[in-house]
Amino acid sequence: MSLFLQQIINGLTLGSIYGLVALGLTLVYGILHIPNFAHGALYMVGAFMSYFFMVDLGAHYWIAMAGSAAVVAVLAILCERLVFHPLRHSPPIHDKIAAIGILLFLEAVVQMFWGSDFRRMSSPFTGIMNFDGLIIPEQRLLIIAGAFVLVVALQLFLRKTMTGATIIAMAQSREGAFLVGIDANRVAMMTFAISGMLAAFAATLYAPINLVYPAMGHLVIMKAFVIIILGGMGSVPGAIAGGMIIGFAEALGGFYISTSYKDIIAFGLLVLILSVRPQGLFAKGAH
Amino acid sequence: MFKVASLLMTPAAKYLMLAFAILFPLVAANEYQVYVMATAFVWAIAVYGLNIITGFCGQLNLAHGGFFAIGAYTLGLLTADYGWSFWPAFLGALVMTAVLGFLVGIVSLRLKEHYFAIFTLCVGFIIYLLIDKWEELTHGAIGVRDIAAPYGFGLVDFTDTTPFYYLVLAFLVFAIWFMGRLSKSLLGRTFIAIRNGDELAQSLGINLMRNKVLAFVLSTTYAGLAGALYAGMVRFIGPEEANINHTFDMITYLLVGGIGTIMGPLLGTVGIVWITQSLQFLEEYRMIIFGPLLVLLVIFFPRGITGSFLTWMHRKSQALAPTKKRQENKVKTAQNREAESNA
Amino acid sequence: MLKVENVTKMFGGLAAVSDVSVEFEAGRINAIIGPNGAGKSTFFNLISGLHQPTSGRILLDGVDVTSLPSDQVARLGVGRTFQTTNLFEQATVLDNLIVGHRLRTKSGLWDVLINSKRLQREEKAARDKAMEALEFVGLTSVAGQLITDITQEERKRVAFALALATDPKIVLLDEPAAGVNPEETVGFAALMRKMVDEKGLTVCLIEHKMDMIMSLADKIMVLDHGEKIAEGTPEEVRNNPVVIEAYLGGDEDAAA
Structure with a gap:
């Protein structure tokens, strides 16, 4: 039983991270209809930035996280301005290739500075909590709590602020948004910034119980894509629910079926779903 | 610059290039250069495959490197573990990639644009994971050793670099010849119509699924052919052959050379392979240059070297037409368009 | 009807x-x-x-x-046009139209490989059909122009011609x-x-x-x-x- 609960905690942890990454991806997709293949690279840069602030500059974990979020937000805005904005009228294949270009570039730059070694990043939360035999490392609790706080904050921002409302409006109807005079450029930049920040937060939260290396974004981004297809491209609740589904599937599947194939679960699920429902599980219909 | 390149596009230039390729082993400084060129040719064959599905048909297939690896592994495993000799295993690799391409195609090609790209990205990764984890079949991370080299029926010894180079060249020439014929044929035009838009193509009576699957199977078979040749050349392969980065490399070659063109895949692949080779420091960090290059290409020269030259040449040959009136018209339409978008 | x-x-x-x-x-x-x-x-x-x-x-x-x-x-x-027609911008008007007759032809992969008589015959028919459609919409003079170089009105006529080429x-x-x-x-x-x-x-x-x-x-x-x-x-x-x-x-x- 306690082993099972342990897997539930693991699933929650994984689901939280996947959910945060998928949230950024789905926001960008909802608003600009770009599948941002470079999102995983932003996640990776987020981890390295935190590592840099902590290890090289000696900053505190929280400071490092904030700094990393700021850097990645700026980076994401640059991507939007310099790459995706000029491509907004191009054939759909072009923005995907450009996103791959960004991904390759960011990975190569990080590799140039830090090499391709696996690095460990510490965090002040190294303790382990014992709830009547159920052992939970503090960092995992932090991940779950942090993701929860971020999701609530994002919801408040989207629902309660003017800027958030414009983002929602534009996600629902781009033409409509133009008609009511929404500054599409500002919304696009804002969305990329939020998406980058979420990626950086997720990376910084997850890095202490994982490793930091240039290719660390690959698996995460692919799973995030699976998640947003599961949850409906552009849907915020869908991204969170999808993140949890994949997180739990991996934790339980990895434990009860096979550890070496646990990464395949998400993709197998995707293949299965898309084979049956080409539009995704909760998709509202074709765009 | 344009002039030099426009010379490259004439039919005579193609024969010159072929002559150069045939003479290359004689003028190469050492065997290593011949080997590098043969590698470039192998990749070029795979890039031609990507050109069919992505360049002509407009579907960004991110599993292409995976099919390359399947071709390589099929040949490798059949010869190393199951005692097949090279040529039957070679055929086996083609059949395997075609059949798997068909199966993946009928599922994935029902998906539109982004979904297709994401789906194939995942398929590519599943292929990598299977190769890496299914140790009973693939030997996992250890890789496959002692892969057979092609036998030359007692006439040539393909374990030597130069004969192998000619073998690859022969396949490459066939690949390009077929691509050229395809592009001008009604079938190739059908693929291009699909790239222009699913709905338009259907309204022209084109069966989307049948044609997309055909294009996909052709492309995976090209990838399988290249993979099998690669395995026969290096004779030792590992899970890294299925790394997604190979797909990204091929996209770069295709974009630089010219997506949807006939000579683009060759020029892009050979050009970049040699640039990377000659600037050794680039080997590891080449993506610092090629990443931004990809972005710049899709923004400013979406049809790459070859495509841009072809357009330029065509305009030049049409320059005798009454340009002035045409330009006036263009200004007028631009204004119309603006008026429309303001309305 | x-x-x-x-x-x-x-x-x-x-x-x-x-x-x-x-x-x-x-x-x-x-x-x-x-x-x-x-x-x-x-x-x-x-x-x-x-x-x-x-x-x-x-x-x-x-x-x-x-x-x-x-x-x-x-x-x-049933032939049709769309409000906007995506064409192959870097190809000529004629090249864009040839595929219009594809639905009346049968050549497949094998025909391409051996360059069969049928393929040659059908390609000629498709080309003739495209020229005929171009002539009908009055665009014979721009047959060799790239799509990207023609006017908005000419594009619309090309879309007509494409629909007409399907017979x-x-x-x-x-x-x-x-x-x-x-x-x-x-x-x-x-x-x-x-x-x-x-x-x-x-x-x-x-x-x-x-x-x-x-x-x-x-x-x-x-x-x-x-x-x-x-x-x-x-x-x-x-x-x-x-x-x-x-x-x-x-x-x-x-x-x-």
Whole structure:
């Protein structure tokens, strides 16, 4: 039983991270209809930035996280301005290739500075909590709590602020948004910034119980894509629910079926779903 | 610059290039250069495959490197573990990639644009994971050793670099010849119509699924052919052959050379392979240059070297037409368009 | 020629087209008008098979085509244009048109590999058909131009030619005169008339330009909120109070 609960905690942890990454991806997709293949690279840069602030500059974990979020937000805005904005009228294949270009570039730059070694990043939360035999490392609790706080904050921002409302409006109807005079450029930049920040937060939260290396974004981004297809491209609740589904599937599947194939679960699920429902599980219909 | 390149596009230039390729082993400084060129040719064959599905048909297939690896592994495993000799295993690799391409195609090609790209990205990764984890079949991370080299029926010894180079060249020439014929044929035009838009193509009576699957199977078979040749050349392969980065490399070659063109895949692949080779420091960090290059290409020269030259040449040959009136018209339409978008 | 019986199309819970019945006679110019969002383009998509109706029947020369996919509908002789036509920008006008006749040919992969007689014959036929269509729309002079170098009006004519190259019996034209100036609009009207008179085609068009419709169409169907609210000759439709209400009552500008 306690082993099972342990897997539930693991699933929650994984689901939280996947959910945060998928949230950024789905926001960008909802608003600009770009599948941002470079999102995983932003996640990776987020981890390295935190590592840099902590290890090289000696900053505190929280400071490092904030700094990393700021850097990645700026980076994401640059991507939007310099790459995706000029491509907004191009054939759909072009923005995907450009996103791959960004991904390759960011990975190569990080590799140039830090090499391709696996690095460990510490965090002040190294303790382990014992709830009547159920052992939970503090960092995992932090991940779950942090993701929860971020999701609530994002919801408040989207629902309660003017800027958030414009983002929602534009996600629902781009033409409509133009008609009511929404500054599409500002919304696009804002969305990329939020998406980058979420990626950086997720990376910084997850890095202490994982490793930091240039290719660390690959698996995460692919799973995030699976998640947003599961949850409906552009849907915020869908991204969170999808993140949890994949997180739990991996934790339980990895434990009860096979550890070496646990990464395949998400993709197998995707293949299965898309084979049956080409539009995704909760998709509202074709765009 | 344009002039030099426009010379490259004439039919005579193609024969010159072929002559150069045939003479290359004689003028190469050492065997290593011949080997590098043969590698470039192998990749070029795979890039031609990507050109069919992505360049002509407009579907960004991110599993292409995976099919390359399947071709390589099929040949490798059949010869190393199951005692097949090279040529039957070679055929086996083609059949395997075609059949798997068909199966993946009928599922994935029902998906539109982004979904297709994401789906194939995942398929590519599943292929990598299977190769890496299914140790009973693939030997996992250890890789496959002692892969057979092609036998030359007692006439040539393909374990030597130069004969192998000619073998690859022969396949490459066939690949390009077929691509050229395809592009001008009604079938190739059908693929291009699909790239222009699913709905338009259907309204022209084109069966989307049948044609997309055909294009996909052709492309995976090209990838399988290249993979099998690669395995026969290096004779030792590992899970890294299925790394997604190979797909990204091929996209770069295709974009630089010219997506949807006939000579683009060759020029892009050979050009970049040699640039990377000659600037050794680039080997590891080449993506610092090629990443931004990809972005710049899709923004400013979406049809790459070859495509841009072809357009330029065509305009030049049409320059005798009454340009002035045409330009006036263009200004007028631009204004119309603006008026429309303001309305 | 084309008979639509009680066709309804639901998207989610909304009816984009609701219980529409209409019959278009052969050799006539039929116009579909209505405010924006009235379901006109959806109606075209239903006829051409891009969408399947939720209920109702569509008959083409007595053949039930209701649930046929779009490519088969095209083969049965329904040609169409779109509001915007994506063409291969870096290829010539002629190259873009050759594929139009593809649906009347059979060559496959094997023919390409051996360059069969059939392929050569069919390619010639497709090329001739493309030239013929170009000549019909009056674009022979730009056959060798790249698409990216031709004008907006010429593009629209290329889209016409592409539909004609499929050897259709009926053509569905979605806003053929949108975004072209008044003189060019007259040219398109003449072209449509020529399709009927010289080729014996049935034309069906969606259009907002009322002057053109009123002088050109033999029959007009008016859609509003997915429902057919009127049908008849231009004269009848012009004086129909329901139509006047629909156009004046809404916010949409009828002349737009």
